[in-house]
Amino acid sequence: MPISTYVPRDTLRTEFSAALSEMYRVEVPLYGDLVELVDEINGGVVKKEGDHLGEWQSADRLNVERHGAIRLGTPHELHTISRLFALLGMYPVGYYDLSTSGVPVHSTAFRPLSPSALAINPFRVFTSLLRPELILDTRLREECLAILSKRNIFHPHLLPLIAKAENQGGLGRSDAAELVEYALETFRWHERSLVCRETYSRMRKAHPLLADIAGFRGPHINHLTPRVLDIDAAQKSMEGRGIPPKDIIEGPPNRLCPILLRQTSFKALTEPILFAEGSGGEMGSHRARFGEIESRGAALTPKGHELYLSLLAKVPVVPGETNEAHQLKLAVAFEAFPDTWAEIRTQKLAYFRYFTRPTSSTMFGGIVSQADAESRPTPETLEELIVSGKVGFEPIVYEDFLPASAAGIFQSNLDQRGPETETTESSREVFERALGGKVADYWELYEAMEEASLVEVAKAFGMRC
Ligand code: OOG
Numbered sequence: 273m274p275i276s277t278y279v280p281r282d283t284l285r286t287e288f289s290a291a292l293s294e295m296y297r298v299e300v301p302l303y304g305d306l307v308e309l310v311d312e313i314n315g316g317v318v319k320k321e322g323d324h325l326g327e328w329q330s331a332d333r334l335n336v337e338r339h340g341a342i343r344l345g346t347p348h349e350l351h352t353i354s355r356l357f358a359l360l361g362m363y364p365v366g367y368y369d370l371s372t373s374g375v376p377v378h379s380t381a382f383r384p385l386s387p388s389a390l391a392i393n394p395f396r397v398f399t400s401l402l403r404p405e406l407i408l409d410t411r412l413r414e415e416c417l418a419i420l421s422k423r424n425i426f427h428p429h430l431l432p433l434i435a436k437a438e439n440q441g442g443l444g445r446s447d448a449a450e451l452v453e454y455a456l457e458t459f460r461w462h463e464r465s466l467v468c469r470e471t472y473s474r475m476r477k478a479h480p481l482l483a484d485i486a487g488f489r490g491p492h493i494n495h496l497t498p499r500v501l502d503i504d505a506a507q508k509s510m511e512g513r514g515i516p517p518k519d520i521i522e523g524p525p526n527r528l529c530p531i532l533l534r535q536t537s538f539k540a541l542t543e544p545i546l547f548a549e550g551s552g553g554e555m556g557s558h559r560a561r562f563g564e565i566e567s568r569g570a571a572l573t574p575k576g577h578e579l580y581l582s583l584l585a586k587v588p589v590v591p592g593e594t595n596e597a598h599q600l601k602l603a604v605a606f607e608a609f610p611d612t613w614a615e616i617r618t619q620k621l622a623y624f625r626y627f628t629r630p631t632s633s634t635m636f637g638g639i640v641s642q643a644d645a646e647s648r649p650t651p652e653t654l655e656e657l658i659v660s661g662k663v664g665f666e667p668i669v670y671e672d673f674l675p676a677s678a679a680g681i682f683q684s685n686l687d688q689r690g691p692e693t694e695t696t697e698s699s700r701e702v703f704e705r706a707l708g709g710k711v712a713d714y715w716e717l718y719e720a721m722e723e724a725s726l727v728e729v730a731k732a733f734g735m736r737c
């Protein structure tokens with residue numbers, strides 16, 4: 273088959289993400305309710321503020337945008353998932369060691385890399401891998417490893433399809449449909465546990481996440497997260513719609529210039545499970561699956577991140593505090609973070625995409641009339657082009673995750689914390705060895721996006737870069 277008739281990876285990703293969302297809606301109807309709420313809120317915001325949102329916020333991708341999360345048990349599972357995601361145009365970006373927050377996993381996010389792929393569908397999957405060395409009870413550790421080594425989380429037809437796609441460089445229409453269908457099986461919920469009540473209880477006692485990872489046949493998708501334009505409104509509406517939110521919105525406060533990521537979720541459901549066949553057929557319950565929403569802002573530079581973290585650290589979450597009280601304190605602390613794009617750019621706190629404009633406009637640059645712009649000598653530098661209104665800039669969307677928010681989300685769904693451990697360089701290496709490749713550095717990706725836009729601008733104005 274000629275390569276041109278293969279289904280593009282971006283299309284495969286969109287089809288897979290839509291199928292997963294459909295499956296999760298059926299499995300967790302509250303997620304469907306949350307998606308409806310998000311669609312209503314986004315529709316309202318776009319109608320009211322469409323012109324002021326900027327292209328980066330009201331992008332077409334908003335309707336399809338979501339992320340999910342899975343937790344894997346073995347290096348082989350991680351490696352195979354990475355092969356599957358690569359076929360969907362998703363690659364590992366970022367290393368997140370959550371063990372410092374008492375969660376015995378480390379993670380990456382599989383996501384598209386290029387601006388064009390992100391614009392089509394930025395579907396991401398936060399993917400965690402168990403760190404068995406953090407299970408202190410050696411007998412339990414051995415038991416878990418034995419269980420995990422025996423399970424196969426992939427449909428028997430999936431691996432040959434992955435190999436076929438890799439060998440020929442893509443898949444035709446009918447193979448692509450099968451890939452989506454069989455890949456979905458890995459993410460499906462299985463109410464029957466792999467283990468008996470006694471083993472499940474020991475796993476859960478060691479760490480609830482251990483029971484969630486090693487106690488089941490597969491790494492059920494544990495949440496899906498659509499992007500919402502007004503997360504404060506969403507948090508307020510959730511309660512009234514029977515979708516009780518977690519107490520606090522994670523991340524930075526509401527600002528004129530949104531930065532990074534703000535997230536909230538409804539708490540994990542308590543769901544009935546059946547213990548392993550032959551173990552008395554008893555019923556139990558399990559908490560793992562939830563729904564989450566997020567609003568995304570600008571990708572910060574390392575300098576911006578540092579400022580963000582230092583301000584966030586001033587406002588610890590006080591147990592029992594209302595979200596309103598927490599957000600007020602955050603807002604005060606974040607007065608120290610500039611809140612105009614011009615200043616954020618001048619101080620190099622975030623990454624920007626630069627573009628040429630046919631006429632001056634007031635969106636992000638200064639207010640410059642056309643006559644004013646034309647009466648000046650030919651601009652030479654980027655700054656002059658910005659002042660003259662010929663070049664505009666807008667923030668680059670943060671496409672990644674925040675370890676502190678991720679830990680907060682994990683913890684809001686767990687009944688207990690595990691021991692905290694130190695991140696060492698070697699844990700990242702262990703993760704990459706399991707993955708069978710390197711995880712990309714997200715700062716490098718944002719910098720390259722900014723750089724590429726500057727090269728375009730320079731070309732358009734005959735400037736030297
Ligand atoms: C992943 C939690 C991380 C987020 O949005 O930060 C995450 C998990 O619970 O498996 O999805």
Ligand code: NI
Nearest residue numbers: 341495497564
């Ligand atoms: Ni999430």
